[in-house]
Amino acid sequence: MNNxxxxxxxxxxxxxxxxxxxIGIALLMFIPLLTSLVFREWNPVFDFLISIAITTxxxxxxxxxxxxxxxxxSHVQWKHxxxxxxxxxxxxxALSAIPYLLxxxxxxILDACFDVMSGFTTTGLVLTQDLDHIxxxxxxxxxxxxxxxxxxxxxxxxxxxxxxTSGAYKIYVGEAKxxxxxxxxxxxxxxxxKISMVYLLVGTLALWIDGILIGLKPVSAFFHGLFMFxxxxxxxxxxxxxxxxxxxHSFSFEVITIIFFILGSLNFGLHYxxxxxxxxxxxxxxxxxxxxxxxxxxxxxxxxxLSKIYPNSITVFRRVIYNVLxxxxxxxxxxxxxxxxxLEWGDFGILIMVIVMLIGxxxxxxxxxxxxxxxxxxxxxxxxxxxxxxxxERNVKVYKYHHIKDYVLEDGVxxxxxxxxxxxxxxxxxxxxxxxxxxxxxxxxxFEAASVTGNVGLSIGITAKAMPAxxxxxxxxxMYLGRLEFLSVFALIGYFIxxxxxxxxxxxx
Amino acid sequence: xxxxxxIISLIIVLINLFLFTLTCNASNIVEINQLIENTIxxxxxxxxxxxELIGEALERDKYAWVNINxxxxxxxxxxxxxxxxxxxxxxxxxxxxxxxxxxGTFYRACPEHGGDTDIHCTKIEIVQKGNLVKEKVSHNKVxxxxxxxxxxxxxxxxxxxxxxxxxxxHGNIN
Amino acid sequence: MRAKNVIKDIxxxxxELISISIYSAFLxxxxxxxxx
Numbered sequence: 151m152n153n154x155x156x157x158x159x160x161x162x163x164x165x166x167x168x169x170x171x172x173i174g175i176a177l178l179m180f181i182p183l184l185t186s187l188v189f190r191e192w193n194p195v196f197d198f199l200i201s202i203a204i205t206t207x208x209x210x211x212x213x214x215x216x217x218x219x220x221x222x223x224s225h226v227q228w229k230h231x232x233x234x235x236x237x238x239x240x241x242x243x244a245l246s247a248i249p250y251l252l253x254x255x256x257x258x259i260l261d262a263c264f265d266v267m268s269g270f271t272t273t274g275l276v277l278t279q280d281l282d283h284i285x286x287x288x289x290x291x292x293x294x295x296x297x298x299x300x301x302x303x304x305x306x307x308x309x310x311x312x313x314x315t316s317g318a319y320k321i322y323v324g325e326a327k328x329x330x331x332x333x334x335x336x337x338x339x340x341x342x343x344k345i346s347m348v349y350l351l352v353g354t355l356a357l358w359i360d361g362i363l364i365g366l367k368p369v370s371a372f373f374h375g376l377f378m379f380x381x382x383x384x385x386x387x388x389x390x391x392x393x394x395x396x397x398x399h400s401f402s403f404e405v406i407t408i409i410f411f412i413l414g415s416l417n418f419g420l421h422y423x424x425x426x427x428x429x430x431x432x433x434x435x436x437x438x439x440x441x442x443x444x445x446x447x448x449x450x451x452x453x454x455x456l457s458k459i460y461p462n463s464i465t466v467f468r469r470v471i472y473n474v475l476x477x478x479x480x481x482x483x484x485x486x487x488x489x490x491x492x493l494e495w496g497d498f499g500i501l502i503m504v505i506v507m508l509i510g511x512x513x514x515x516x517x518x519x520x521x522x523x524x525x526x527x528x529x530x531x532x533x534x535x536x537x538x539x540x541x542x543e544r545n546v547k548v549y550k551y552h553h554i555k556d557y558v559l560e561d562g563v564x565x566x567x568x569x570x571x572x573x574x575x576x577x578x579x580x581x582x583x584x585x586x587x588x589x590x591x592x593x594x595x596x597f598e599a600a601s602v603t604g605n606v607g608l609s610i611g612i613t614a615k616a617m618p619a620x621x622x623x624x625x626x627x628x629m630y631l632g633r634l635e636f637l638s639v640f641a642l643i644g645y646f647i648x649x650x651x652x653x654x655x656x657x658x659x
Numbered sequence: 660x661x662x663x664x665x666i667i668s669l670i671i672v673l674i675n676l677f678l679f680t681l682t683c684n685a686s687n688i689v690e691i692n693q694l695i696e697n698t699i700x701x702x703x704x705x706x707x708x709x710x711e712l713i714g715e716a717l718e719r720d721k722y723a724w725v726n727i728n729x730x731x732x733x734x735x736x737x738x739x740x741x742x743x744x745x746x747x748x749x750x751x752x753x754x755x756x757x758x759x760x761x762x763g764t765f766y767r768a769c770p771e772h773g774g775d776t777d778i779h780c781t782k783i784e785i786v787q788k789g790n791l792v793k794e795k796v797s798h799n800k801v802x803x804x805x806x807x808x809x810x811x812x813x814x815x816x817x818x819x820x821x822x823x824x825x826x827x828x829h830g831n832i833n
Numbered sequence: 834m835r836a837k838n839v840i841k842d843i844x845x846x847x848x849e850l851i852s853i854s855i856y857s858a859f860l861x862x863x864x865x866x867x868x869x
Binding site: 191192193196197199200202203204206207210211213214217252282283284285286364365366367370391392393396397398399400401459460461462464465466468469485486487489490493494 | 695696698699713714715716717718719723724726728732733734735750751752753767768770772773774775776777794796800801803804807808810811814815817818821
């Protein structure tokens with residue numbers, strides 16, 4: 151009987167926090183609602199009213215079910231944290247798809263969930279149809295999703311809605327945002343939000359002004375600026391129109407997005423350190439070092455490979471370097487048509503893209519992929535292992551790496567980095583296999599699988615409404631796994647299986 | 660008689676040729692997706708596409724970029740501002756844009772525009788005028804919204820009622 | 834004190850913007866050199 155009491159409590163804790171995260175999303179839905187109201191788009195107004203209502207009802211129901219947790223929060227354990235993160239994401243995906251479904255811009259529930267997951271995980275692949283005619287409200291929702299997804303919805307809810315924080319840290323780690331900027335979790339979450347808000351202001355302003363300079367009308371330039379900033383900073387890759395960033399036909403617009411998406415792909419801890427005055431961090435940090443090296447090397451090879459198909463240096467910078475950086479930071483803006491990657495870039499070009507998409511950006515940022523931290527750690531550990539082999543056995547050298555602080559290169563760190571990289575590689579490999587199973591060429595399948603696994607968003611043409619449903623399902627799962635870095639999702643699955651097992655043994659008795 | 664019949668046959672041939680070239684131009688409309696799938700083939704060639712103008716015109720100096728979507732794909736057209744003065748509607752949520760037929764040179768990676776895949780327009784004509792789209796909200800939607808909002812408010816009230824009660828004795832937690 | 838913090842933040846912001854701009858310019862330089 152003790153066991154069932156504990157299980158009961160576990161469920162309550164999970165319900166309670168998940169409920170609050172859901173209320174957070176309901177509040178966010180007011181943004182597109184207000185947008186549609188102002189611009190008199192009546193269908194979206196009702197779509198969002200319905201969505202807010204359903205979300206609110208579910209949210210408060212869960213909170214009430216988790217009732218006791220309000221007074222007894224110290225029981226939150228690591229497993230709860232992971233499960234809450236994973237469960238929240240699943241529920242939020244379903245709830246956030248409601249506006250899409252009601253708008254009839256998506257062909258099916260699966261397509262709607264795909265787009266939502268793509269937004270939350272800041273991937274950027276799109277299955278929504280007729281983007282050029284969707285309402286401003288729905289477009290606002292898409293970009294809000296990607297902005298919030300990048301920050302972490304759980305982080306959002308925790309910093310503003312939940313009063314008690316002792317359990318909060320564990321949920322926080324579950325969402326792969328485990329960077330302790332200041333001793334308390336709420337403080338850290340608030341700092342992440344402050345940095346993002348400041349950039350939101352600066353970035354939207356920059357793109358707004360440039361938008362007007364390149365010919366957009368003032369009001370639309372504002373929305374384009376806002377949306378494109380949200381997409382850049384979150385390294386999402388959504389754009390308000392079907393041509394993605396090609397719609398603007400502008401070098402200056404592209405350059406501004408480069409700056410913001412690279413910044414968005416950097417670790418929040420790095421931003422905080424630099425804003426505190428520790429400017430050397432930008433050069434000393436293992437992740438920035440890793441990124442600058444891999445990005446420069448990849449760009450160089452890409453330029454060499456593709457200089458034949460583009461006429462001059464500005465063209466090469468815009469069509470090659472831009473896309474390599476977009477891929478490496480896992481943003482997903484593309485100023486080349488998807489099919490052009492397949493038809494013009496050649497296998498070597500595609501290979502470079504696959505590699506940088508998998509490496510990805512920095513840990514605890516909006517980017518995806520293995521993360522520069524792990525790549526750097528693995529690289530350093532290989533170097534240190536080789537050195538240990540070559541040096542005399544009496545020489546005990548301690549190897550270190552710098553990431554905000556100095557850390558010793560311990561076996562534990564190396565092991566966990568390697569394990570997560572293996573998980574990413576497996577997810578990528580399975581994605582590639584599924585693509586080839588359905589008849590897509592190997593290079594194309596690999597490209598799309600890397601884009602999905604690394605939450606990038608560049609497409610080589612495979613992602614389309616006619617894509618096999620199985621592939622859509624797998625891509626949704628892969629985006630989800632990649633963004634939450636596997637552990638939360640495994641914990642959720644494990645918990646679920648554990649619960650089912652216990653239920654089965656109970657029934658047998 | 661011979662001379663007349665020769666002239667008549669010549670005229671008939673000329674008329675046929677004329678009609679032939681007319682219809683030839685009409686059937687030369689290429690889908691934008693076709694262009695994208697065959698960029699190397701169409702590079703630097705004159706093409707004709709037809710589609711809806713979307714978004715807005717981005718005016719730059721004496722020229723402008725307009726984007727056209729023909730449901731297969733969308734592409735940017737570099738066109739003289741004076742040529743698009745007649746355009747009334749650009750497509751978005753509330754409008755169906757003018758449908759235009761554009762003839763121009765297609766570039767796979769336009770050197771003038773930093774590698775843009777675009778069409779430099781030589782001729783543009785409005786094939787069908789666009790219009791304002793009237794929005795209709797279905798009654799079902801309004802009713803569903805009203806009902807759900809009511810339930811939501813009720814849930815909120817229940818929540819506040821329950822959480823404002825003094826906490827029960829903790830010993831009874833099961 | 835608060836003003837000092839705000840100034841710190843702004844300096845940090847500008848530092849980041851400029852650093853990344855420099856990196857982008859660096860990549861453009863590489864491109865230009867390779868394309869010659």
